[in-house]
Amino acid sequence: MPMPKILVIPGSTRTGSHNVKLAALAAKELTLIDAEVTRISFADYPLPIYEADLDARMGQPANALALKQMIMAHHGVFIASPEYSASVTPLLKNAIDWVSRVRERGDPTYAAFKGRVFAIASASPGRAGGLRSLMALRQILELGCGAFVIPEQVAIPNADQAFDEMDDIIDTGTANLFRAELQRLVDMTRLMM
Numbered sequence: 001m002p003m004p005k006i007l008v009i010p011g012s013t014r015t016g017s018h019n020v021k022l023a024a025l026a027a028k029e030l031t032l033i034d035a036e037v038t039r040i041s042f043a044d045y046p047l048p049i050y051e052a053d054l055d056a057r058m059g060q061p062a063n064a065l066a067l068k069q070m071i072m073a074h075h076g077v078f079i080a081s082p083e084y085s086a087s088v089t090p091l092l093k094n095a096i097d098w099v100s101r102v103r104e105r106g107d108p109t110y111a112a113f114k115g116r117v118f119a120i121a122s123a124s125p126g127r128a129g130g131l132r133s134l135m136a137l138r139q140i141l142e143l144g145c146g147a148f149v150i151p152e153q154v155a156i157p158n159a160d161q162a163f164d165e166m167d168d169i170i171d172t173g174t175a176n177l178f179r180a181e182l183q184r185l186v187d188m189t190r191l192m193m
């Protein structure tokens, strides 16, 4: 059976980011359950704030096209989403907006989002673990972009104390839920390959 290709994206580029850590852990766990994993950083895809006149005047930025093609080269996507003001980070929303606008010849609308499986998780120093960012992100991906997002999701509270020195999740129950979410991502991705 061919290995599912999963793209792992943190919604933060901050030095010491909890969600970069969570994304790295996801990549490690996904590799252990026989996925072919690529982990990227939005730092490698700098984009202007989406603005329709800019889009019309300048055309699609090369980085938006590259990001879209990177997503389309994978069967599944895992996003680690920080929470800003009870929602997703502007960095993540802006990237999604650009990718949703990029069209290549013959593309259906939202080509990067349809036909592949998404899984989302969050980490925050707050007590809700970024859960509200996951609610917003699910809405953006499913209702906004037509993506299939698996129902399993994990929000990691008190993220500044949630990881050990190996960057594994300390709480056993949460770690098991996270592994189960990733397993479901791989299982659902295989079904859609």
Ligand SMILES: Cc1cc2nc3c(=O)[nH]c(=O)nc-3n(C[C@H](O)[C@H](O)[C@H](O)COP(=O)(O)O)c2cc1C
Pocket (backbone or CB within 6 Å): 012, 013, 014, 016, 017, 018, 019, 020, 082, 083, 084, 085, 086, 087, 123, 124, 125, 126, 127, 128, 129, 130
């Ligand atoms: C503008 C801003 C708004 C924030 N709003 C929230 C929030 O609503 N809920 C929350 O749990 N944390 C909030 N935080 C704290 C972030 O969760 C925290 O900075 C976290 O470390 C960001 O994720 P990262 O570590 O992956 O960069 C906010 C931080 C910033 C800078």
